[in-house]
Amino acid sequence: MKEKLERILEDASAEINKALSIQDLENVKLNYLSRKGELNSIKKNLKDLSDEDKRIVGALANTVSNQLYELISKKNEELYRVELNRKLEKEKIDITLPSDFRPQGKVHPLTNTINEIVEIFQGMGFSVMPSEFSPEVETEYINFDMLNFPPDHPAKDMQDTFYTKVAPNVILRSQTSGAQIRQMLNQKPPVRVISPGRVYRCESVSARKNNLFHQIEGLLVDTNITFGDLKGILNEFVRIYFGANRPTRFRASYFPFTEPSAEVDVQCIMCGGKGCRTCSGTGWLEVLGSGMVHANVLKNVGIDPEVYSGFAFGMGVERLTMLKYAINDIRLFFNNDIRFLNQF
Numbered sequence: 001m002k003e004k005l006e007r008i009l010e011d012a013s014a015e016i017n018k019a020l021s022i023q024d025l026e027n028v029k030l031n032y033l034s035r036k037g038e039l040n041s042i043k044k045n046l047k048d049l050s051d052e053d054k055r056i057v058g059a060l061a062n063t064v065s066n067q068l069y070e071l072i073s074k075k076n077e078e079l080y081r082v083e084l085n086r087k088l089e090k091e092k093i094d095i096t097l098p099s100d101f102r103p104q105g106k107v108h109p110l111t112n113t114i115n116e117i118v119e120i121f122q123g124m125g126f127s128v129m130p131s132e133f134s135p136e137v138e139t140e141y142i143n144f145d146m147l148n149f150p151p152d153h154p155a156k157d158m159q160d161t162f163y164t165k166v167a168p169n170v171i172l173r174s175q176t177s178g179a180q181i182r183q184m185l186n187q188k189p190p191v192r193v194i195s196p197g198r199v200y201r202c203e204s205v206s207a208r209k210n211n212l213f214h215q216i217e218g219l220l221v222d223t224n225i226t227f228g229d230l231k232g233i234l235n236e237f238v239r240i241y242f243g244a245n246r247p248t249r250f251r252a253s254y255f256p257f258t259e260p261s262a263e264v265d266v267q268c269i270m271c272g273g274k275g276c277r278t279c280s281g282t283g284w285l286e287v288l289g290s291g292m293v294h295a296n297v298l299k300n301v302g303i304d305p306e307v308y309s310g311f312a313f314g315m316g317v318e319r320l321t322m323l324k325y326a327i328n329d330i331r332l333f334f335n336n337d338i339r340f341l342n343q344f
């Protein structure tokens, strides 16, 4: 039995040495050391030996088993390292290689202008109106009637406004001014909001006109609001947006929902007031419409014009962007030409 044990030790050691993988080692374990393995069958036969032999052979069997376990564990570690290295070598990445080119997106110039203007007015205490007060699909009632447009006003003509088939009098809004109505129906003064958004007009498209464009509406209603407040706020806006030392001019105008009404001009940024093609020789550029909220509009939304007054204004985002960057065709904003968009 002693010889048999020595042979097991020798054979098993040789097999462990030759093992090429962890699986090979498992097989050695199974053949020699498991319950059905060769060593165990010897241990099972110990009972037939004399006490003296039992002790010697038993001890030897334990030594052999311990030695084999130790050899296996060493070999296991060695094979593990070999396999790990092989894996690392295979999965190695070269971090010095140039990566794939991923073009980076940019903010659209119109979005940029909207963000900039919103920020200017936020700095003067205005907040952005909740979007549910300024739907793009609007009723004629809100877009015109509540804003004091007479029933026969030319803007209500099918030639100027997109009517839908959803229901009679449901239109694509032609201006953001309807948002004033929805805001005041939902909030009593003081009100101090701006509302940017898309508007639609049934027009033939040209370098100067698109049938979709963007406006920013402003509304301030409180006690003791005067035309002086309107001038102060809008002058400050022009100063920040166009830069200091850009003269403004308030020119009397007409809108159904404001009285008095004024259009705000800034001195032409191209010619500095001398007169050129951009300003049609006048030296001035119209940048926004404004006025004191008409008493009829306040009454329409249940605000007492004897107690409250306010002003409103509206500006075209495309126009303001074109003036700032000297862009001469409004269609460039909508063509998605990356060569144009990349310049911003």
Ligand code: DAH
Pocket (backbone or CB within 6 Å): 174, 175, 176, 177, 217, 218, 255, 258, 288, 289, 290, 291, 311, 312, 313, 314, 315
């Ligand atoms: N809604 C007018 C337009 O589309 C612009 C405008 C003018 C808005 C005067 C106003 C305002 O709030 O007070 O032409």
